[in-house]
Amino acid sequence: MLAASWQDRDGGKTALLGMYLASPVRHVFTDQGFAGRFVDWAPDTLTTVVIVRKPAEQRGFAVHPRRWVVERTLAWLTAHRRLARDYERHPEVSEAIIRWAAINGILRRITRGEPAHRQLRRTFTWT
Structure with missing residues (x-):
């Protein structure tokens, strides 16, 4: 859990490291807030991170x-x-x-x- 004042991608490394040490989870689905260098860092270090994106043709909910x-x-x-x-x-x-x-x-x-x-x-x- 991160404070609301932190961006997801900034606190993601700490959260992912804590999860890696405490649980057997090795495949993580995230939203677009974690996109960027975090996605490049995670597979080399710990686990697989998949960004779940909205389909380009989607309109509305x-x-x-x-x-x-x-x-x-x-x-x-x-x-x-x-x-x-x-x-x-x-x-x-x-x-x-x-x-x-x-x-x-x-x-x-x-x-x-x-x-x-x-x-x-x-x-x-x-x-």
């Missing part, structure tokens, strides 16, 4: 498959109440809660035994 994976995953994680807001003081605690939420989601999918379905809205009537 369109779902990009790789970007949609990230958005969907973040939505699944924030479905856990503890992750809806970030009140933690230490990054290690936030990381542990994110891991717990991801493991919980995977376990629920594995043990469900049937395809996912949307829950029905509850309506309450006052008498």
